[in-house]
Amino acid sequence: MIPKVDFHTHTSYCDGKDTPRQMVEEAYRRGFSCLGISGHSFTSFDDGWCMSLENTKKYIEEINLLKKEYQGRMDILCGIERDYYATPSEFIFDYVIGSVHYVKVGEEYFTVDYTPEETKRIVNEYFQGDFDAFAESYFSNVSDIVEKTDCDIIGHFDLVSKFSDSLGIHESERYLEAGYNAIRNLIKYDKPFEINIGAIIRGYKQVPYPSEKFMAEILRLGGKVCVSGDCHNCCNLGNKLEVGYSFARKCGFDTVQVFTKDGFHELKIVDI
Ligand SMILES: [Zn+2]
Ligand SMILES: [Zn+2]
Numbered sequence: 001m002i003p004k005v006d007f008h009t010h011t012s013y014c015d016g017k018d019t020p021r022q023m024v025e026e027a028y029r030r031g032f033s034c035l036g037i038s039g040h041s042f043t044s045f046d047d048g049w050c051m052s053l054e055n056t057k058k059y060i061e062e063i064n065l066l067k068k069e070y071q072g073r074m075d076i077l078c079g080i081e082r083d084y085y086a087t088p089s090e091f092i093f094d095y096v097i098g099s100v101h102y103v104k105v106g107e108e109y110f111t112v113d114y115t116p117e118e119t120k121r122i123v124n125e126y127f128q129g130d131f132d133a134f135a136e137s138y139f140s141n142v143s144d145i146v147e148k149t150d151c152d153i154i155g156h157f158d159l160v161s162k163f164s165d166s167l168g169i170h171e172s173e174r175y176l177e178a179g180y181n182a183i184r185n186l187i188k189y190d191k192p193f194e195i196n197i198g199a200i201i202r203g204y205k206q207v208p209y210p211s212e213k214f215m216a217e218i219l220r221l222g223g224k225v226c227v228s229g230d231c232h233n234c235c236n237l238g239n240k241l242e243v244g245y246s247f248a249r250k251c252g253f254d255t256v257q258v259f260t261k262d263g264f265h266e267l268k269i270v271d272i
Pocket of ligand 1: 156
């Protein structure tokens, strides 16, 4: 059976649709054993989808109340999806997902996952139309994500491929090499790479992040993986998580890491 667990979820405190209470109630209704909420960290130059510092405080307070309310019925954890460029803060979270959402050119920040049109514009205007150069800039940030965010989980490793299908872009040798270099640098930290199905749920992609080729490199180097939904509303909670588990199996993994209140536990895929 697929573990009824997700650690990568968003609420109306950031760019999610529903409140923490709605997410928790729905997770409980759907039989979750553990729900981690992971709002976008405050990032000073972009308030479009992250939590303000004031809201981060409220977010922690609200989730702590829900934790108490659901004690003994379902484990709830208060996490954060900390961006590479997040503004440092004193807040303490139960866990951290480290993610790269921007590349920086000069003093300007550009999102890598906004819309296909925006990606195209950034590549044309700031990378001379060279998508691989854009991807190299992205992966050079990813390569440093554990150092930079002190994360427990490496979020959507190749998010830069979000619009590859609609833009007709394939994994070139340069692109792959940039990703492999990031994996080789990250592997020593022994943090699980997230198999993220968010873009499948939202109809942008047919396969999860990381791509099969990157999964093969993670496996070859003895890396670990875990599965998340990157869920932004309660009606999608837990949906299609099985796609992530079958993908891990298809890519040759025998085990996956399953999120619990006591950290990650290893689960044999044959037991699922
Ligand atoms: Zn993200
Ligand atoms: Zn997310």
